[in-house]
Amino acid sequence: MLDRIKVEPARVGSSECEWLGMSGVERRLISLYRQLSEQEQKQLRRLFEVLATNPEESDGSELPGL
Numbered sequence: 787m788l789d790r791i792k793v794e795p796a797r798v799g800s801s802e803c804e805w806l807g808m809s810g811v812e813r814r815l816i817s818l819y820r821q822l823s824e825q826e827q828k829q830l831r832r833l834f835e836v837l838a839t840n841p842e843e844s845d846g847s848e849l850p851g852l
Contacts (some may be wrong), residue, residue, distance in 0.1 A: 819827065
């Protein structure tokens with residue numbers, strides 16, 4: 787997930803190479819994501835899950851509340 791600091795605090799320093807390999811837009815998105823409240827992050831993850839669903843593989847019944 788985007789926020790590795792909370793999930794994997796011991797690995798934050800070891801992923802510095804990954805951070806340098808990202809574009810400015812990717813780094814900015816991650817920074818903005820980390821500023822969101824837990825509730826906002828949860829809502830955003832749900833939205834991403836819906837957007838990432840292939841409509842050809844889904845019958846539409848998996849869209850919670852949209």
